[in-house]
Amino acid sequence: MSLSLAFHAEAGRADFLGLRERARGAVEIVYDDGVAKRLVWKVTCAGSDPTTLRDALSHAVREARVVPALYAELRRRAIDIELIAG
Numbered sequence: 001m002s003l004s005l006a007f008h009a010e011a012g013r014a015d016f017l018g019l020r021e022r023a024r025g026a027v028e029i030v031y032d033d034g035v036a037k038r039l040v041w042k043v044t045c046a047g048s049d050p051t052t053l054r055d056a057l058s059h060a061v062r063e064a065r066v067v068p069a070l071y072a073e074l075r076r077r078a079i080d081i082e083l084i085a086g
Helices: 050-061 066-076
Strands: 004-008 016-021 027-032 038-043 081-085
Touching (some): 050 066
Antiparallel strands (some): 016 027, 038 081
16 A cells, blocks of 8 residues: 655645655654744554544644644544654
8 A cells, every 4th residue: 555645734824744655664744834844753553544644634734733733633533653853
């Protein structure tokens, strides 16, 4: 399975959230504010399905403060992540 999804904030904000699957199957979430901040997290819970992850990212990118909203959405869905870059 190859997984790649991208979400952009509305209303002229540059925030970006992406979901990607690495060559060895690791799933990562990428955040970029379009100016200076780029963060990458590895999804550490094996049972996270793409639909659940997509829904979490989609909800988070609509909020004014994307990163705190992302953490809240992932916590609500019991999805564990580990910061690997940023």
